[in-house]
Amino acid sequence: MSRRATDGILPYQDITRLIAGGAIRATPAIEDRQIQPASLDLRLGRKAYRLISSFLPELSPISSRLNVLDFYQSDLVMYEMDLTDGAILEKGHVYLVPLLEQLNLSKTLRARANPKSTTGRLDVFTRVVTDLNAGFDEIRAGYRGPLFLEVVPRSFAIKVRTGQSLNQIRFIRGEATVSDRDLQRLHQKTPLLYHNVPAKKILGQREFRADRGLFLRIDLKGEDRTDSRIIGYRAKKNSHVIDLAKVGYYAAADFWEPLHRHRQDSLLLEPEEFYILASKERIRVPAGYAAEMVAYEAACGELRTHYAGFFDPGFGYGTAGEIHGTQVVLEVRPHDVPFLIHDGQTFFKVVYDRMLDVPSQLYGATLGSSYQRQALTLSKHFKT
Structure with missing residues (x-):
């Protein structure tokens, strides 16, 4: 690609501009390590909520389902967990974690989320949930608000902490698919x-x-x-x-x-x-x-x-x-x-x-990678 396209996936340098312009914001600030050639790693927040079941927030904001004085009166939340020093998410249970990042997208920009490779290889089922939306992982154009991650460990219990990344997000303008x-x-x-x-x-x-x-x-x-x-x-x-x-x-x-x-x-x-x-x-x-x-x-x-x-x-x-x-x-x-x-x-x-443009950083080059030359490979947590 010799010139910038009008439709496509936003590259590394455009993601950095979105952050600088406030379209993506977070406290603490987004770290350089989160920015990938065509995506952004999203970080777990400070709390996790153990849920009775999964749900879709089509009719009401997610925060209204979580901010309850008595969890025993909630139709969704069983209990709250602190992730700042680490906590164990048990196998087969459904958790909802508010992410550190929030979005303020323009009307021409939408997004799509996906688990990271390491997350998938540990059989950890994740998907992003947004306010007033009837779907998972698809973030509508112009969305302004928080991001939440549903997490369900399927094969192994996992220990997670605030700031770790289980999933990632891509930003898309127009029709990007190659025929x-x-x-x-x-x-x-x-x-x-x-x-x-x-x-x-x-x-x-x-x-x-x-x-x-x-x-x-x-x-x-x-x-x-x-x-x-x-x-x-x-x-x-x-x-x-x-x-x-x-x-x-x-x-x-x-x-x-x-x-x-x-x-x-x-x-x-x-x-x-x-x-x-x-x-x-x-x-x-x-x-x-x-x-x-x-x-x-x-x-x-x-x-x-x-x-x-x-x-x-x-x-x-x-x-x-x-x-x-x-x-x-x-x-x-x-x-x-x-x-x-x-x-x-x-x-x-x-x-x-x-891509809208060739990324200034490529996978497996300056950014490094755990899986660039992989064969049949387990997640990076296991000894090779």
């Missing part, structure tokens, strides 16, 4: 998809399938290695608390069961179990674009293929295209019925969006 035809042209010019095995082989035009995004497949073979070919992980049912402040600290075997390649290259997913799997392709996101993972077919609602979904400009690409793609790690949870999957079957889709 299928433009995706095909972009792939010819600067490849978007590579085979994982053999490495560095560009996905051919016959294999490049686009229908409102790029189709990608599941890998149940693993790389050709001399070890036992681990093709995924399944979360153990009974584990200790994971402190999100501790990076590279926990032994994976205490929390995860490795899954080995089956001779039929298939895997039976059990209902309500949580799996970490990987894509058969490696993806790249050029500097002038951002991407997001989505379920490829709404009708296959028995299977959730991911929690986190944002890919920033430079993911799997590098500063000069020197990286030949990065595997996508999937956070998979089937519902209600067992689900049999096979190696190479279509499993999810990636949608590409245009």
